Amino acid sequence: RQWARNGVNGAHRHYSWHSHVQKYMRALHKAWGKRHRHRRLRAKSRLPTVDRIVVCELDNTLLGDPDALHRLLASLKAADGHVGLGVATGRSLDSALKLLRDWKVPTPDLLVTSVGAEIHYGHRMVRDQAWAGHIAYRWDRNALHEALRVMPGLKLQPKAEQHAFKISYFMDEKKAPRVRDIIRHLRLKDLHATVIQSRGMFLDVLPSRASKGLALRHLGMRWGLTPERFLVAGYSGNDEAVLRGNTLGVVVGNYSSELGRLRGRPRIYFAQAEYAWGIMEGVDYYDFFGAIRIPEEEGLEHDGDVAGISA
Ligand code: GLC
16 A cells, blocks of 8 residues: 555656646756857857858968968958858867967867867857767777777877877878778778778778768758858868868869869869969859859859759
């Protein structure tokens, strides 16, 4: 009888309409409070108000030629605040921020760092937690590390270059297997990862849902921008995924040979000019600060004020 009474009392306490409403209201207050804090943070970010973003690799692309950099920053500033600046780099967040300080570049509106392992926003460097949650899927860092230990020609990069979602190696191309064989080796062990080789000397292993390209797709959905609203500039292998996206790609004149295979692909413009001059050449090519034109697709279809097709 005692147990039966406890059961009835317990059910009233935990499962009655009254307690359900109380719990619901508590959860609502909690979420509402968080939302208010979130809105204050966001108010500092320019992202909700920009309608297009220039996203650049740092090394040998945005940085490298001081005159070009200052011209590009000046034209971004002159663009009336509707053009955002983003960075997508292989470097860690700390290393990217230090480099930006050294080159006196104002904090970008967004940073995709460690080849897409992390996304941060604005001055406060707010981390995109949704992205972290999304890419954690099927990521087993220890097992991947263990499986690659036996591979010849791979040597771990220093600790500062490693990340919870990125294992980076120096790669000796003569001794190491081909990337496709490395991926096959991992698959046989039921391990899932994105494997990226750059400049004939780096190998990055990331979650299968992570790359700079996928990070950009996430950003587009999050901030309500179609791919044509991103102009993406890069120069080496770790930019390939981001350039292959449906965004407007620019390969700067001083690119690394592995990007040569992207020639002829739609929406990838190979600039003659180097470093940030090349980015500006791409901005002109697409009229990115104006009506946004995609020359090879002109006349096919129209999407708002953007000429071209979107898939
Ligand atoms: C940067 C990173 C390095 C990475 C390389 C290629 O140099 O510091 O960890 O392997 O880019 O993505």
